[in-house]
Amino acid sequence: MEKQTLVLLHGFTGGTDYFNRVEAKLRHSFEVLPLSLPGHEGLDVGPDTIEGFAEWVMDDLERRGVEKPIIVGHSFGGYITAAIVERYAEQISGYGLVYSTAKADDEQAKQKRNQNITRVEEVGVREFVNGLVPSLFAEGADEFAVAEALEIGYMMTVEGAIRALSAMRDRRDMTKALTKANVKGVIIHGTKDPLISEESAFAPTNDHLIHRSTDSGHMGMLETPDAFVAIIEEAFK
Numbered sequence: 001m002e003k004q005t006l007v008l009l010h011g012f013t014g015g016t017d018y019f020n021r022v023e024a025k026l027r028h029s030f031e032v033l034p035l036s037l038p039g040h041e042g043l044d045v046g047p048d049t050i051e052g053f054a055e056w057v058m059d060d061l062e063r064r065g066v067e068k069p070i071i072v073g074h075s076f077g078g079y080i081t082a083a084i085v086e087r088y089a090e091q092i093s094g095y096g097l098v099y100s101t102a103k104a105d106d107e108q109a110k111q112k113r114n115q116n117i118t119r120v121e122e123v124g125v126r127e128f129v130n131g132l133v134p135s136l137f138a139e140g141a142d143e144f145a146v147a148e149a150l151e152i153g154y155m156m157t158v159e160g161a162i163r164a165l166s167a168m169r170d171r172r173d174m175t176k177a178l179t180k181a182n183v184k185g186v187i188i189h190g191t192k193d194p195l196i197s198e199e200s201a202f203a204p205t206n207d208h209l210i211h212r213s214t215d216s217g218h219m220g221m222l223e224t225p226d227a228f229v230a231i232i233e234e235a236f237k
Contacts, residue, residue: 004093004236005069006030007061009077011099011218012164013129013153015041018074021145021225022232029233030070035060037077039160041152048163050171054083058091070236072096072186075195075218076164082174085181094184094236098228099193099218101200104173113169120161128161129153138192138217145222178204185209186235188228190216210235 006026010018016034019026026032038046038056047053057080061069071092073081078100085095105113120128133149178185185208189201195218202211212231216223 003029003031005066006032006232006236007057007066007069007071008032008034009057009071009073009080010034010037010040011075011077012168013040013125013132013156013161014074014076014149015152015155017148017152018219019221020148022221022229025225025229026232029237033064033066033069037080037164039163040156042155042157043160045157045159045163048166050079050083050167051087053080053167054087057084058088067091068093070094070096072098072232073100074098074221075100076168079168079171079174082178083171085183085185086174086177089181089183092183094186095181096186096188096232096235097178097201098186098188099190099196099201099216099220100187101196102174102178102204103200104171105169110169113165117162117165120158120165125156125158125161126154129156135194136218138190138223141217141219141223145219149219149222175203178209179206181206181208183208184236186231187211188220188231189213190218190220190223192217194218 008019019034071081078097082102214220214224214227221228
């Protein structure tokens with residue numbers, strides 16, 4: 001039986017290696033395709049809207065000849081995935097929001113995005129990443145995983161960071177779109193996630209969507225890889 005393609009979208013300041021602890025195991029069940037998003041991992045900058053990133057992903061998959069994929073997005077990648085579900089639901093066979101939310105930023109979060117834009121402009125990517133990435137992990141997380149995530153983040157460009165932060169700040173609420181979506185989905189929440197509450201993560205509900213948790217922070221695919229793989233396989237095998 002031909003395996004379905006599982007497309008993995010990393011988070012902000014992330015890269016394809018965010019999935020290096022789960023990719024080999026996922027390949028037992030899926031054709032796995034991690035994508036590097038524009039502005040990350042040294043790539044040229046791209047859109048400054050979540051919808052623009054969603055269009056970029058779908059255009060890239062079309063160029064690769066990928067049809068009816070499952071798309072799983074981490075954090076920022078989850079925002080993009082939600083936009084894909086809203087606009088391209090008929091072109092995918094499943095989706096996942098992992099350590100992410102379908103909700104829009106509230107005013108406080110928007111102010112924080114603006115502060116982060118200013119900080120990137122003032123201190124550059126490396127110092128910004130040093131302040132951000134360790135806080136995404138639960139206390140006591142594997143120091144090697146943290147160090148790896150830092151190195152991935154350093155490859156982001158200043159303009160890429162600014163555009164991604166702007167896109168996240170201005171994104172629309174996708175809760176209704178996911179609640180109405182007639183496509184199989186999964187939401188994974190980290191019980192120790194400092195950024196996304198369970199209420200925010202699990203806001204969309206319908207009969208095609210399952211909610212699961214891992215005993216992790218915001219980086220569960222690096223912190224609790226076995227649990228992450230088990231949930232993805234449960235949802236889509």
